Every structure is written in structure tokens, then in C-alpha cells.
Amino acid sequence: MASEHMTTLKNLAALLPEGAVITDSDRMEAYRRDRAADPHAGTPIAVVRATSTADVQAVVRFAAATGTPVVPRGAGSGLSGGATAIDGGIVLSLERMRDISVDPATRIATVQPGAFNAEVKAAAAEHGLWYPPDPSSFEFCSIGGNVATNAGGLCCVKYGVTTDYVLGMTVVLADGRAVTLGGPRIKDVAGLSLTKLFVGSEGTLGVITEVQLRLVPAQRTPTTLVALFPSLTNATDAVLAITRTMRPSMLELMDRICINAAEDQLRMGLDRGAEAMLLVQSDESPDQAATEIAAIEQLCNQHEASECYSTDDADEGAAFIVARRIAISSLEKQGALLHEDVGVPIPRLSDLVTGIAEIGARNDVTIAVIAHAGDGNTHPLVVLDPTDQAQHARAHVAYGEVMDLAISLSGTITGEHGVGRLKQPWLGDYLGPDVLELNHRIKQALDPQGILNPGVVLAADPPTE
Missing domain, CATH: 3.30.43.10 (Uridine Diphospho-n-acetylenolpyruvylglucosamine Reductase, domain 2)
Incomplete structure (x- = not known):
């Protein structure tokens, strides 16, 4: 053989x-x-x-x-x-396919899938433009992967996710044909929205070899607020109060475990005793940003924030963003991680994060939580010692319970990382039998041999009656 x-x-x-x-x-x-x-x-x-x-x-x-x-x-x-x-x-x-070209007249970047998100941002910045989708891994994640999973990131509360910026693509189908979908047009409703179908399809329907991305004017230097809270509930209640009336350009949450992991690495003076930290930014004009941040600080104080600190210094604000971005790599120093990516409607965010804490305690495992709190998307991270078989088993039980909890709260098993292989067993419970069958029908139509990333998102065999 x-x-x-x-x-x-x-x-x-x-x-x-x-x-x-x-x-x-x-x-x-x-x-x-x-x-x-x-x-x-x-x-x-x-x-x-x-x-x-x-x-x-x-x-x-x-x-x-x-x-x-x-x-x-x-x-x-x-x-x-x-x-x-x-x-x-x-x-x-697709790592070698890294070409990027920017047309400032149309505000469109044409990008091969291997180019890094950061490289697209840099190319856009040369023309006074910006590509908003902003995963924590932006420095080393590829645009092809971002499109394949419909990645979001820290700015998505105000600016949306990858699909909001994909105008067109070239994709190789399972029979080897290359087709062009969409194009350099803001409006185009001719035919079914096939471009959107391939965004988030995780390589199961075709292989994306080029994308056309919408760019926007460069972001203003943001004003930053850091708010510390004595409980997760105080922090999530503040999030709900903020999102009822405002849409800041960033609204992130870190729990105590993540705060301490980041402080272990950065030694920047983060409060190790705080149970939660909100990281908020406003990129409005300076006067408007000052007003918005002041209003958000007032809401945080109304929800018992123990400390609030704001700054319009770009470097100081960027330092706090680094603390948020390195949460995963900091926790990886403590053990292996099971990565969750569950989201709920914002009014259920408190139920989700407190429920996750209960799941960790019940199973005697550490579950750290970072979140794009402004849109209800959380990243619970189950930390485990892979050599401890009993802990390993408890961690996987907790992993499943977190997804079950999100589903019970009208949430989703993945907001931006994709189903992949690890979350595939829970997809049926989330979608229900009719929608799951429709997914299999689309997969069968576009990949009848089942050769494209089999076992990712969907089980290899469709459900039977």
C-alpha cells in the first residue's frame, strides 16, 4: 500500500x-x-x-x-x-499563498488565504484604511482560517465579524473547479448568497484560495477604561447596562484566573484580588469618547466596581489590550487547555459565567473565562494536567457540561472558533434534527465523495431516521 x-x-x-x-x-x-x-x-x-x-x-x-x-x-x-x-x-x-493587494479607491483588499490578519491590517494602514476583524491571535492567524471559521475578535462588539467584510472569493470545489463568488461590490444580490455559505464552512465545502475584503477608514486612537469588580455577577450586570444604551469599540471581560495568569507574565500591577475585570474602549472623537467612557464608568460604579481607571494614552491603553490578548498563552504555561467558545444572548451572560464557575467547582477542575462580553461570546478554558488521568476525565465532562449549559441558555456551542472536530459531537443537540439534516444535504451536494475535511463540523455519516 x-x-x-x-x-x-x-x-x-x-x-x-x-x-x-x-x-x-x-x-x-x-x-x-x-x-x-x-x-x-x-x-x-x-x-x-x-x-x-x-x-x-x-x-x-x-x-x-x-x-x-x-x-x-x-x-x-x-x-x-x-x-x-x-x-x-x-x-x-495554504501557508505559501500570502499575496495582498489594496485598492484604496474601492477600499478593498484582495488577499490570498495564507496572509496573516496582521499583514492585511498593515497593508490597509499604508493607505489610511483598516481591516477591523481582530482575533487575539491576529499576529499569527491567517485570513483563510479567519474566513473558514468566521472569526471575530476584540472589536466585533461594534464592528462585526469576518463575514461582514468578505465581499467575494475564489473557491476550489470538491471536483477541482475554481469558481468566483461575489466580487468588489458593496451590493450584489444576484443569485443565492453563496459567498456567505462558504464563510464559516471550515474547509468542508471547498478550499478558499482568494478573498476580497472590505476595508474602512482608519480607526481613531481609542480611549480606554479598566474596571475591576468584586464578583463576576457585578461585572456581567455592568456589561448588560452598558450594552443597553451604548456600543463601545471594545468590551472585554477577564476573570480572576485570567487576570492572575496575565499578571504572572507581564508584572504590570493588575489587581490579583479582583474577581473580574472589564476592558472597555471608545474610538469616537476625543470629546465623544471622553463622554462615552465617563458614562460607562458611572455604570460600572453603579454595579459596585471596586476601581475604575481610564486613559487616553495610546501606549497605556495598548498595554492593557496585551494583557487581554495573552490570556490563552499565559494559561498554557499552567497546563494543557480545552478551549471552549460558547456564546449566549447578553441578558444570559451572568447565568453563563456563574454556571461555568459552578461546573468547574463540581468537577474539581480549573475553568478560566475570558470573553468578548459585549456580544455575549465567552471563551472558557479548562486547564488540566494531561498526565493526571482522573483530572483529564473530569475536565472532559466539564467541557461537555459547559456546552450543554450554553445550549440551555439559548446560546451556541461556538461563536467564532468553529465546530471543528472537538465540538462536533454536540452539534446535533444545538441544531436539532431538521437543521442538522439540511447541513448534511448541503455537504452532500457540494462534496458527494466526502473528501473535504471529513469529520469536521459534520459527522462522516448523516443521521438516519
């Missing part, structure tokens, strides 16, 4: 640039998992590093002809196992 693979892979390699196909096991190891570090990752027969849409077409046509699974991969920063390798499959890496 190995010799058959080698023969067919040589045929594939002949269609691609020299060095595009990797079969050495040591070199392939780095492509087997994303940041979720799925312990059940398979071993691919090859990694292909594409450089163009034509390369991707060649790989997908080969896969269709041989029935070989294909796992599309960007930067590998995903947190739900969506880029986990499959035994006998091909990992199709």
Missing part, C-alpha cells in the same frame, strides 16, 4: 512546483495538529504546500480521482481541531 501511495504521489508532485509535496514524517509532524492539539490526530500520506489556485485544483482533482481525504490548513492557529490531519489523507497547506 505504501508503494502505491508513493507512485500516485509522484504523479501529483509532477503537477506541482518542486518541493511542494512533503512526505518525510519528521517534516509532516508540524502539520498534523492545529493549536487545539487534538491527541487523536492522524498521519497523512503527504503535506502539499500550494502556491496558487492551480496548485489547489491539482491537489483536489487528485484527491477526487483517488478518494483521498483533504484537510485544508492555514496557519494552524485554530482552536477547535478543524485542521487535524487524517490517516491516509493529504494536508493541503
